[in-house]
Amino acid sequence: MKISSSLLFDQATKNIQTAQSDVSKSRERLASGKSLVRASDDTSKVRSIEILKSQQRKVESYDKSMNFLMDRYKLEESVLGSASDILIRLKDLAIQAANDSFSSSDRDIIAIEVESLRDELLAISNTRDVEGNFVFSGSKSDTKPFLIDNSTGAVEYAGDNRRLLTAVSDSRTLESNTDGTQVFQPVTRTSTTFDLGGITAAGNYNFRVGDSVIEFNVVTPISVSELKTSIESALTNSAISSNVTVELINGEPKVELALTGQAGIALSGIDVTQNDGDSTPVNVVIKDASANGVDFFTMLADFHGALKSDVRSDIGRAISELTSAQENIAGSLGSIGSKLNTIERQQDINADLGLRVDQMLSNEEDLDYAKAVTQFNAELMRLEATQASFAKIAQLSLFQFI
Numbered sequence: 001m002k003i004s005s006s007l008l009f010d011q012a013t014k015n016i017q018t019a020q021s022d023v024s025k026s027r028e029r030l031a032s033g034k035s036l037v038r039a040s041d042d043t044s045k046v047r048s049i050e051i052l053k054s055q056q057r058k059v060e061s062y063d064k065s066m067n068f069l070m071d072r073y074k075l076e077e078s079v080l081g082s083a084s085d086i087l088i089r090l091k092d093l094a095i096q097a098a099n100d101s102f103s104s105s106d107r108d109i110i111a112i113e114v115e116s117l118r119d120e121l122l123a124i125s126n127t128r129d130v131e132g133n134f135v136f137s138g139s140k141s142d143t144k145p146f147l148i149d150n151s152t153g154a155v156e157y158a159g160d161n162r163r164l165l166t167a168v169s170d171s172r173t174l175e176s177n178t179d180g181t182q183v184f185q186p187v188t189r190t191s192t193t194f195d196l197g198g199i200t201a202a203g204n205y206n207f208r209v210g211d212s213v214i215e216f217n218v219v220t221p222i223s224v225s226e227l228k229t230s231i232e233s234a235l236t237n238s239a240i241s242s243n244v245t246v247e248l249i250n251g252e253p254k255v256e257l258a259l260t261g262q263a264g265i266a267l268s269g270i271d272v273t274q275n276d277g278d279s280t281p282v283n284v285v286i287k288d289a290s291a292n293g294v295d296f297f298t299m300l301a302d303f304h305g306a307l308k309s310d311v312r313s314d315i316g317r318a319i320s321e322l323t324s325a326q327e328n329i330a331g332s333l334g335s336i337g338s339k340l341n342t343i344e345r346q347q348d349i350n351a352d353l354g355l356r357v358d359q360m361l362s363n364e365e366d367l368d369y370a371k372a373v374t375q376f377n378a379e380l381m382r383l384e385a386t387q388a389s390f391a392k393i394a395q396l397s398l399f400q401f402i
Contacts, residue, residue, distance in 0.1 A: 052361040058170075059354045065166050066343050066350070069174055073343070076135060076178060077336045079127050083184075084329045086121050090114060090300070091322040097307055097315050104310045111307035118300040122146055122155065125184050125296075136180035139164050145180040146297070155297035157181055168346050174339060183332050185295035187324050189260060189317075196255040197283040199227075204279035209259070210316070212238040215279050222253050231255065240313035241306070256287065260317065296325055 093110050096102065102110075125146045127135045137145035137159030145159035159180050165173040199205055202220040206213055216230040228246040235242050243258040294302075299321045306314030 049361065052357055055357050056354070056361060059350055059357060062168050062350055063347070063354075066168050066347055069166060069168070069176060070340065070343050072129060072135070072176065073336050073340050075127070075129055077333060077340070079124055079135065080183070080329055080333050080336070083121060083124050084326065084333070086117050086124070087322055087326045087329060090117055090303070091319060091326065094303065094315060094319045094322055098312065098319060107307045107310055107315075111304050114300065114304050114307060118297065118304065121184075121296060121300070122148075125180060134159070136178050136183060138162050138179045139177055141177065146184070153301070155295065157185065157295070168343065169350065172342075172346060174342065181295075183329070184297070185293065187294050187296065187299050187321050187328070189292055189294045189299075189321065190289055191258060191260045191292070192289040193287040194257045194259070195283075195285045195287045196231075196257055197285065198280070199253050199255065199282060205282050206279040207282050207284055209235070209238065209240050209242075209313070212240060214238055214240070218253075222248065222251075224248055224253070227253055227255070231257075238312070241311045242313070255282075259313070294321075299325065 093114060097107050097110050125136055126144055129135055133141035134143065134145055137143050139162040140159050143158050145157060146155050147158050148154070149156055157180055161179040161181060163175055163179075164177040166176040167173050196207060199218055202218055204215055204217055206215045208214070214231070214234045216234040218227060218230070224246045228244050231244050231246075235244070240259075245256040245258075247254050299318070302314060303318035303322075306318060
């Protein structure tokens with residue numbers, strides 16, 4: 001009988017401890033608002049919650065990255081919009097300067113504004129973001145991208161062309177930096193060499209460069225230096241910049257004329273052709289053409305020099321090159337617009353994903369208060385009943401020991 005009472009006492013003690021533990025856990029869940037208070041409560045659910053929280057953190061990280069990129073692209077869009085306005089003004093000035101009614105003094109005045117606009121464009125190319133990083137220096141964000149060489153006055157690029165990619169989803173990345181050479185340097189300038197033939201005797205000869213008729217005189221015996229001077233003088237009088245080479249082959253002069261201009265058939269709209277007139281037209285043949293890339297700042301320095309020296313052909317070339325520069329900036333703006341659209345679409349996708357993850361996490365983690373309160377009341381009643389039963393068993397046991 002004593003053994004039986006002892007067993008009943010032990011079992012009642014365990015029952016009351018279990019009931020107290022259940023009530024305590026329910027009270028903790030109600031206080032925290034979470035379905036799990038300890039990892040040991042449900043290891044399977046804990047793993048599900050951790051997976052969902054990891055996905056939640058990833059979505060938040062992507063959102064931060066997209067906000068950074070959005071601010072960066074909007075800054076670039078604003079800066080390049082200003083650069084486009086500057087190039088439009090520069091082209092207007094070039095068109096004005098190419099007008100024959102403008103004097104050298106007028107072009108000197110234009111040159112002052114061109115120099116000022118070039119400095120403004122240089123400042124724009126060295127723009128920093130709100131964190132102090134240079135926008136157009138590639139991956140070298142702490143390096144000023146465009147620097148003036150004090151010895152030559154030329155502008156040099158000190159950044160790099162390394163691409164940095166930022167993830168905005170599990171399967172999509174976007175560039176987070178910009179190579180300044182892709183924005184401010186890709187203006188193509190073509191140099192073309194022409195052979196001028198048919199100069200066989202003394203007399204007046206001509207050819208056409210664009211709208212200008214170039215006439216020069218040849219005397220016999222033909223002198224290389226005198227012929228070169230005659231052609232160069234005729235070109236200078238027509239405000240055309242060129243490089244003239246003359247040599248005698250078997251007593252007949254071979255003349256090469258090199259002009260520099262924009263890519264295409266002509267040189268900024270300037271081509272070299274035969275011309276019929278009172279003088280004898282020379283034979284014109286294109287000998288060679290080569291293309292070289294020049295940056296915006298070299299282009300503007302050359303434009304400024306053409307204004308100061310009053311060389312109309314180089315001013316005409318500037319019009320074409322400024323058009324190319326405008327197209328390049330427009331292309332960069334289009335690319336930025338496309339990236340902004342991509343981010344907006346991805347933000348919508350991530351927002352939907354974030355809502356789904358939050359809902360799934362809530363289902364796993366958050367407490368169903370109505371169900372929890374019902375369970376708590378049931379456990380509390382069970383505890384009270386267990387305590388009452390324990391009291392009776394305890395009294396019975398005491399009688400056994402009297």
